[in-house]
Amino acid sequence: MRWFEDFREGEVTGVGPVTVSEDDILSFAQQFDPQPFHVDAEAARESPFGGLIASGWHTAALYMGMFVREVLLDSASLGSPGIEELRWTAPVRPGDTLRGRSRVLEARPSEKNPKRGTVYSEHEVLNQDDVMVMRFRSYGHFARRPTST
């Protein structure tokens, strides 16, 4: 179980992989992002992307799935207040295999709440060719390790 104190600045953690199918791409996009280049293979071929690509929000959700299962579920995570500078840097296509890595940039105890701290991290998502498809920085709140008295 990782508490706030267990996240150390500079620490790098890898997660994944996960492979995304055409059905996955269509299913997410039909619900949440039905732009033609996400839901219609023929229209996508005529688009600047030259074929079907995943919604950027789907890529974010796929990374989150890996990060939660491999990192946060074994931690005292208390949720996130937000994200800085998210960039979708290359298309994600059917059959792509994604993995991610995160690096702790800063770990800062809360000034308001002595039981909590904030971990500021950068995250990168790469495909099977080591091309970065997404990056962002996140804040995460974590409970501090209880002190025994």
Next chain:
Amino acid sequence: MRWFEDFREGEVTGVGPVTVSEDDILSFAQQFDPQPFHVDAEAARESPFGGLIASGWHTAALYMGMFVREVLLDSASLGSPGIEELRWTAPVRPGDTLRGRSRVLEARPSEKNPKRGTVYSEHEVLNQDDVMVMRFRSYGHFARRPTST
């Protein structure tokens, strides 16, 4: 059909509403963000949130669904390179009804590509009590209106 030239600085557009059920919250979170306060009602009651809340990525995806159906599908959208300063400002709970509004902050023709421009917008998502639950700023690429010769 809205081209790049049709997005004017200061213009405000409202979208929605959409209501999110407990099943929606569980289903998204089981797949993409299985933290206890998103997938386990009992654990969520013991969490600082006091009950089940939607994954922040789910809130983003729900807003995107409204924005795509009501704005982007009727535009020359060419996708987005990214997001700035996303904040989850209040929990989204089962039964909440969300709507959104966007405001065009800047519309700038591409310096590299004469057929494209970038629209920089701020987006806010509000619940049925007018409490803001999420905000972010986005870049969107749009095709420029073809010139007849």
